[in-house]
Amino acid sequence: MSGTGKSILVLGGARSGKSHYAEALASGWNGKKIYLATAEPGDAEMAARIEAHRARRGSDWRTVSALLNLPDALREVSEDDAFILIDCLTIWLSNVFLAESDCAGAVEGLLEALDHTRGTTVLVSNEVGGGIVPENAMARRFRDIAGETNQKVAAIVDEVVLVTAGLPQVLKPSTK
Numbered sequence: 001m002s003g004t005g006k007s008i009l010v011l012g013g014a015r016s017g018k019s020h021y022a023e024a025l026a027s028g029w030n031g032k033k034i035y036l037a038t039a040e041p042g043d044a045e046m047a048a049r050i051e052a053h054r055a056r057r058g059s060d061w062r063t064v065s066a067l068l069n070l071p072d073a074l075r076e077v078s079e080d081d082a083f084i085l086i087d088c089l090t091i092w093l094s095n096v097f098l099a100e101s102d103c104a105g106a107v108e109g110l111l112e113a114l115d116h117t118r119g120t121t122v123l124v125s126n127e128v129g130g131g132i133v134p135e136n137a138m139a140r141r142f143r144d145i146a147g148e149t150n151q152k153v154a155a156i157v158d159e160v161v162l163v164t165a166g167l168p169q170v171l172k173p174s175t176k
Contacts, residue, residue, distance in 0.1 A: 004080070004118045005078070005080075005117040005118045005119045005120060005121055006119075006120045006121070006158050006159075006174065006176045007114060007117065007120070007121045007122075007123070007156075007157040007158050007159070008022075008025065008120070008121070008122045008123070008157060008158065008159045008160070008161065008174070009122075009123050009125065009150070009153050009154050009157045009159070009160045009161070010022045010122060010123065010124045010125070010161050010163060010168075011125055011126070011127040011150060011154075011160065011161070011162045011163070011171075012126070012127055012162060012163035012164060013126065013127055013130065013131070013164070014126065016163045016164055016165065016166070017163045017165070017166035017167075018124050018125075018126075018163040019053060019087055019088070019124055020056070020166070021161065021163050021166075021168050022085055022087065022122045022124045023056060023057055023085065025083075025120075025122055026083045026085065026122075029083045029120075030081075031079075031080075031081030031082055031083060031119065032062065032079065032081055032082045032083065032119075033057075033060055033061045033062065033082075033083045033085070034061070034062050034063075034064060034077045034082055034083070034084045034085070035057060035061045035062070035063045035064070035085050035087065036064050036066040036070065036073050036074065036077070036084060036085065036086045036087070037050075037063050037064065037065050037066060037067075037087065038066055038067060038070065038086070038087065038088060038089075038091040038092035038095065039088075039091045040067060053087070061085075064076075064077060066086070066092065067092070067095050068092075068095050068096060068099060068101065068106075070086065070092050070106075070110055070113075071106070071109035071110045071112065071113040072109075072113075074086070074110070074113040074114070074117065074121070075113050075116070078113075078116070078117045078118050078119060078121070079118055079119055080118045080119055081119060082118070082119035082120070083119060083120045083122070084117070084119060084120065084121045084122070085122050085124070086121065086122065086123045086124065087124040088123075088124040088125055088126065089123055089124065089125035089126075089146075089149060089150070089153065090125050090126040090128065090146055093106075093107075093142070093145060093146055093149060094142065097142055097145065103145050107145075107148075107149050107152060110153075111152060111153070111156060114153070114156060114157070115156065123153060123157070125146075125149070125150050125153070126146065127150065127162065128143050128146045128147055128150075129143070129147050154171075154172065157172075158172075158174045158175065158176050159172055159173060159174035160172035
């Protein structure tokens with residue numbers, strides 16, 4: 001990355017503890033804490049999940065909706081004293097995918113935005129390659145896009161952490 005910031009990709013399966021780990025990285029942060037939210041409360045269960053995340057983060061976080069245009073949202077909030085948490089890339093990709101937008105172009109836009117961030121940026125994403133092969137072509141296509149996106153992001157960030165059963169494993173140690 002050519003930006004002045006530090007970037008961390010936090011991967012994990014469903015309910016692995018990846019969001020909790022990513023939020024804990026902001027503990028003691030003295031600057032701005034910004035949460036780029038990619039999910040919408042489409043039903044009661046998702047609304048409860050979103051509220052649980054919000055309550056766990058606390059009131060010192062500013063939440064910015066980034067349902068489709070995550071790259072622009074990231075550019076807008078990037079500052080030297082900002083801790084930016086993007087949760088989660090997989091949901092953002094599904095939003096782009098289901099809107100029948102250009103996923104490859106959206107991912108390239110995200111990579112470009114990441115390359116110029118300041119402060120600290122933490123991206124949470126689902127590790128989708130370790131599960132059952134989806135039974136339908138659309139789900140397999142999405143799994144492939146998500147996996148390829150994780151690889152591209154992992155290649156440019158400073159650090160990559162895999163969280164399994166709440167335990168973080170550093171896959172790519174930071175040099176910053």
